[in-house]
Amino acid sequence: MEDKLQKVIKIHEVLKVSGVYVSGIAVIGMMLLIVTDVVLRNVFSSPISGTYEIVQYYLMPLAIFPALAFTYSSGVLPRLSEVVEKLPKKFNQVNRILIYVIEMVIFTFLTIYGWKFAMSGLADQMAIPVSGNLIPLYPIYFLVPIGFALVLMEVLLANAKKLQEKRTQKLEEAKS
């Protein structure tokens, strides 16, 4: 059981970090594409057609959704913390559980509806006009449910890890 959990955690970590690389490469790609476009436009009067559409519809979603889970777990997301620290322990515990449940519910919703969004894009074969041609957009839609599903995994695993730690702690206490 614990082995399995460890394995899931490991796979999740790999996915999370890969997501960051995908996002980072998308941001670097955005920079290079726009700069190349600016240079070609000004020096050779021949811009890369479709820069605007590629950046907006492909690179921006690629830069954001894959890295949602990593960002969620990185501690960079802001929240108020001072009041909570001063509250009684029991009260805090209840609140922490409440917030966990809420997070689970909202990211489940976002994943399910993100999936619906992607599937209806697939059904429509969603495409956008880029310099006279239609380029398929629907594959990018799948980044939405994937991104939120990874966040959901993160929430669930963070919980599981905590529970597991508590159990081992109790086990060790019982042993001694």
Next chain:
Amino acid sequence: MFESIVITVVLLLFLYLLVMGQFISSLLLTVGMIGIYLLGGLPLLDGFIQSEPFNRVASYSLTTIPLYILMAQFILQAGIIKDLYNLVFRISRGKQGVLGVLTVFIGGLLGGVSGSGTATSAALGQIAVPELKRRGYPDGLAGTLAAVSGSLSAIIPPSVILILYGVVAQISIGQLFAASMIPGILLMISFSLITIVYLRIYSNKMEAPATYEKDDDTPISRYVIVVLAGFFIVGSIFGGIYTGTFTPTEAGAVGAFISLIVAAVLGKVNKAFFIKSIFETTKVTVMAMFIVVGASLFGRFISLSLIPRKIIDLLGPLLDYPVLLIIIIMVFYFFLFMFIEGVAVILMTVPIISPLLAAINVDPLWFGILLAIVCTIGMITPPVGISVYAVGGVSGISIEKLFRTSTVFAIIASIIVIGLLILFPELVTWLPSQMN
């Protein structure tokens, strides 16, 4: 009536979860979703929750967020900012006020090339906060300086807020940009003065800068290189924008690329440089966009509740007291900007408030600038102050600590600047009148 109950419940839940420490991004998503659900059930929620994340993210204008943060990372890791702050600190013979003013000045300068306060605040949070802290600035003040200086991007042209106001109110964006110059500078001056007063008050509590002496043996040649590099980066961005080589939106990409070249010339670029830049940029960008998506969903709820319209309708009977009306409207906006992200506020209120303004003969240009100031201030006030969140996220300084200082900045600066603009409307109207 039903909507009023829903909005009351949702706002109470909002405040509760906020205080209980839920992530701001999750919190906005939560209350947005609950609010929409309460108003129209699952069928209504369905549509917004499906489309909102993608539609919000797939935006060309928002590319400034990742690209300015990438630029900040490159500049930061090239060591340029550290040396620059050192240099200024040396020249000013250890006077800490100068560094604070420098930060405000850099914020204003970045504001001249960035349309988004969020992007600039996050960038300043990364580059300026560690330097200020190293020289004895308390956490709250260092972070607040980054947040308020970054928020200046929202009013100093180019500005997303002003562009949007121009489109919605159908006023020339060029005139709005010209009109916002003087008020933007007034805000910079106010922020600088408040910083100096703060430092006076806190001078005894501040730690002596420990690194001052050690940094002293940096060779002069290094400073020369750094100053040249800084001028080169700023010069090419401004030069590029003002000669029409690229647009302000594209400037983020060009600025990042030039910074990368400068870092390469300074010999800082290697694998670790790229990996660090990628991780930091991604984290900060996604954090900001997470909040933007949440704020957008929350904004949809507020729109659907029709509450802003009902409140504005209530103001109708005050048409005979224009000055009172303007003050009430500004207070109303102050509260809206407290809870809701700036772009959403403009979209949901300007169409309904403009007939009211026309009825009392208020110049929509002047009003737009006032609105942009209140919006700028709203970015640094609780509970939703996106500039403060951005800085808190990148610097790890507690949000409460930041809000305690930033709220003081916000209140004093708004009294000074808004007061001046009400007393002397020419501060807004003079520059655009010189345009033709």
Next chain:
Amino acid sequence: GEETSTAEAETDNASNTVIEAKNLRASSGVSDKHFWHRGFFQPLMDRVEEETDNQITFDAFTAGELVGLGTEYDALRQGSIDVALTFMAPYDPQRFPYTEVVMLPLLESDANIAATAMVNMMKSDREVQDGKTYYDLEFGDKGLVAFANPPTEPYVISTTDHTFDSVSDFNQQIRIRTASRVHEILASKLGITSLSMPITDAYDALSRNALDGLFYNVPDWIAMGFDELINHTIEGANLGHFVGHTVMTEETWESLAPEVQELFATASEEIIFDGAALAMSETELNVENNIEKGGEFTHLNDLPAEVNQHLTEAMVDTWFDWIDNLEGQGIAGKEMAMLWRDMLVEAGAELPQEILDIN
């Protein structure tokens, strides 16, 4: 709005008609100051509210407050809104390939002529493909009920400093903002560079010479500040109209009483011409304003013969390219182009001879 209750509407003929009270959530992606809103959306909603004695009401959201411009189709299907006021088929040629036809360039026409042509095309029973009409293919088959909004005034070529005095003035150095597939084709036929950028970036780009000009309709100039920047405009080369629709799902439509449906349809077909008239009057306003600020208008026929010919050829070629493009995807581009052409001609527009000769 899902709040529904049944109430008796007092009708003039006292025929005891019962209209179910209904509040409809309507969304537009343009500002309430826009000529579409003032000339069509608001009067249409007002008239429906009035004539149903406020049994049918609207909560109107403008400027994309609720649903962003161009995303209305999904919002309708997902139930976020009941009425899409700015349903922009030309932005979505993958799912709505036919409406783009109105952006094809012609010679002389105006918003009123285009409105007549559009209203007639919506009702035309001519088969375009697989025995279906334009309306079936674009709306009916998708479970939508649509009414044409007033088309814009003609799109025109405007520049800040550059003038087209010879054919060599059309070159890759000239950067023009375009906003549709058809105009990208036209730009490439003209030999100039087309750039896509948000319309809100265009003021800045024009003022700093990052852009030489744009394809745009005159009544939208002042709103974007372009009247201050544009110095040269070619008239008489009409680069096409832009048209949106006011759309509901069939489900929403069926939930309305037949007399309300009747009323809505009649009102939209009447008010579309008021909207077109408003757009035309704002052309005059913008032109005067621009001339006051130093702008110049040159008619296609007053251009040097070679420039005139170059432009006309590019316009004609755009039709054929567009047709080939659609036919290549198995879509009846040619039938559609002929339908729109005939509707235009019947309404009084002038088109190049080569287009009139297509059959």
